[in-house]
Amino acid sequence: MSEKALRLIPDFDLTARNTLALAAQSRLGYVLEDTAQLPALVAEAGRLGLPLRILGGGSNVVLSRNYEGITAIIATRGRSVLAETRDHVLIGAAAGETWTEFVAWTVRNGFGGLENLAGIPGTVGAAPVQNIGAYGAEIADVFHNLTAFDRETGEIIIFSADECAFAYRDSIFKHRPGRYVVLTLRLALPRPWQPNLRFAGLSELASLPDLTPAMVMDRVVAIRASKLPDWRVTPNAGSFFQNPIVSVQEADAVSALVPEAPRFVQADGRIKLSAGWLIEQSGLKGFALGKAGTSERHALVVVNRGGAAAEDIGAIAAHIKARVFERFGVQLHEEPVFC
Ligand SMILES: Cc1cc2nc3c(=O)[nH]c(=O)nc-3n(C[C@H](O)[C@H](O)[C@H](O)COP(=O)(O)OP(=O)(O)OC[C@H]3O[C@@H](n4cnc5c(N)ncnc54)[C@H](O)[C@@H]3O)c2cc1C
Structure with missing residues (x-):
């Protein structure tokens, strides 16, 4: 052709x-x-x-x-309710659908389950690639399966949740970069709706009568707007580094330096640290390096201060990683893909 x-x-x-x-x-x-x-x-x-x-x-x-x-x-489009059972609503969407619009559509239709993931930019097809997550939820929680095109074999394949190998901001697709193109995604939203209000800022909603997914979504969107710079005004890629998951010994070394260091015990006993906190404690919140910088509102957000290109972002990322390693001995890893 x-x-x-x-x-x-x-x-x-x-x-x-x-x-x-x-x-x-x-x-x-x-x-x-x-x-x-x-x-x-x-x-x-x-x-x-x-x-x-x-x-x-x-x-x-x-x-x-x-x-x-x-x-x-x-840029493929399309979303629909595929099946409704007593326990689940099965919904599907094409990869090119905008994630925020898709979430809003489910909520408008009265289906709960995605409201904690409201306001995350990007497309439906990219959501499983890094197992998007926020406010105590991640896409793996409601994932049913997805259809992808295998560029090596030319086949269309269906991936189950197990085959996607979801983990914290991770999936098989990150380990086979470029091989699979996600075409459609199917999610199973549980019935009856169980609000997930574990995250700080959402827990006070528990006392509200007649709580709906729309109310949780609105709160999530409001919290996000209060914490994160709007990328349309201050260009950014959201959290620039993953929260490092380290051994107990490494976490203890951080706590020895700053006893109030936030730490979250994982199912496997390792400790998740806060990348934003580590960067802020390294004196890099609101820091500028040439055309790039970190947000004054959130140290974890790297911003384009005007006219930046990839090399400017690479330079500030390297600087942040070096400073955090010097101060805390913790290695940060970038979340966005350099491509
Ligand atoms: C302000 C802001 C806030 C954010 N907040 C969050 C958050 O709370 N939680 C979170 O998890 N992420 C967050 N992110 C990151 C981002 O929104 C998500 O990772 C999102 O899923 C990326 O979607 P995208 O369509 O923009 O992907 P792109 O940036 O276009 O691509 C990302 C990667 O996915 C691959 N990819 C894209 N589409 C497909 C496809 N159809 N098939 C196969 N591979 C594909 C690309 O090749 C690339 O490697 C945030 C980003 C911003 C800017």
Whole structure:
């Protein structure tokens, strides 16, 4: 199939297609609205000898300034209620649906289960890639299965939750980068609805009469707005580092330096530390390095201060990691994908 038939866009500008607003171009681009075009796109990339990069909303990536390949934006649409049983509502959505709109749609239809994940930017298809999570919930909690295109074999595969190997901000898809393109996602929302109010800021809702998923969603969105800078105003990629999960000995070493260091015991006995706290304690909240910086509101959020490109973000990330390691001996790992 020719470039014309697929309407590949030359010098595809991605500056407005990533929430860090990094100056970024791709040699060719494609907006994929129909998954049936995917095999032809993969074949075309092979014919041209170019790599093919998949993007959704660009909210968890640090895009290189010039990508010598094809960037495909997943823009497929569609969402529906697939089945309703006594115990569950099974819902499905295409990968290109906007996650926040999808969550709002479920809540509008009276289905609870996704309200704690409201307000997370990006697409439905990327949500299982890093097992998105917030406010005591993660997508793995309600995951049913997903359909993906295997770029190596050309097959369409259904992945169960076990096959996705979900963990904290992790899944099989992060370990096979680029191999699978998520096409559709199915979630099983439990009935009756059980609100998840464990997280600070939500627990006081427990006393409200007639609590609904919409009320929880509104609270989650309000808390997020009060804590995180709006990426449309201050471009960012959300939490820039994962919360490190360390051994008890490593956590004790941090507590020996600062006794009130937050620590959360995990099911396997290891300790989750707060990356934002470690960065703030290293004196880097509201810190600037060239065109990049950390948010004055939240040390964990790296921001584009104006005109930044990937190298500026890489430089500040390296600086933060070095300072936190020097102070606490803890190694941070970036959450967004550099690509
Ligand atoms: C302000 C802000 C707040 C955020 N808050 C949270 C939060 O609370 N919790 C959280 O978990 N995350 C959070 N994030 C991160 C981000 O929103 C999520 O990771 C989101 O799922 C990324 O979706 P996307 O469509 O933008 O993915 P992209 O950034 O476009 O892509 C991310 C990765 O997924 C791959 N990918 C994208 N689509 C597909 C597909 N269909 N098939 C296969 N691979 C694909 C890409 O190749 C890339 O490797 C936040 C980000 C921002 C900017």
